[in-house]
Amino acid sequence: MTEEIPGIALTEEMNNSQKLFVRYLVAVLIDLTVLNLFDEFWDLVAIGPFSISVLAAILLQVLLKATLVLEHKVAAYFNSKTSGFARFMRFFTAWLILFGSKFVMLGAIDFAFGDDVLFTGPEHGVVSFIVVIMVMLAAEEVAVRIYGRLGTNS
Numbered sequence: 001m002t003e004e005i006p007g008i009a010l011t012e013e014m015n016n017s018q019k020l021f022v023r024y025l026v027a028v029l030i031d032l033t034v035l036n037l038f039d040e041f042w043d044l045v046a047i048g049p050f051s052i053s054v055l056a057a058i059l060l061q062v063l064l065k066a067t068l069v070l071e072h073k074v075a076a077y078f079n080s081k082t083s084g085f086a087r088f089m090r091f092f093t094a095w096l097i098l099f100g101s102k103f104v105m106l107g108a109i110d111f112a113f114g115d116d117v118l119f120t121g122p123e124h125g126v127v128s129f130i131v132v133i134m135v136m137l138a139a140e141e142v143a144v145r146i147y148g149r150l151g152t153n154s
Helices: 016-041 050-079 084-116 120-150
Strands: 045-047 118-120
Touching: 016 045, 016 050, 016 118, 016 120, 045 050, 050 084, 050 118, 050 120, 084 118, 084 120
Parallel strands: none
Antiparallel strands: 045 118
């Protein structure tokens, strides 16, 4: 099915691979924007050259998605159990993975980029890093919601 949008090239319906590509491209661009805004306006975040911020945004997107995959797999395991302990472990492991992954991500950023990407401030930069990640996730969620609303009003 093709649809012509005035002022824009002819578009075709996307396959799943194309949809995933666009979704992750947009997510990386959102992360890149958030990183660079924090670099520009918050003294606790310092990022070197633009090319480093692009690579950092890609690395963070990969690590965020890997975290979600792991959290969903662990959640599925505990959701298959019926005991109260399993329910507790479902929520506890979700918290542990989602919170603990931030330390892994911060370590990966430090390992990959060293002094070119710095998060400073309270708790050796952990607080500023978590703030940046939370803003990235919030910005991605806003974009997903806007996209979803555009589809329902067509």
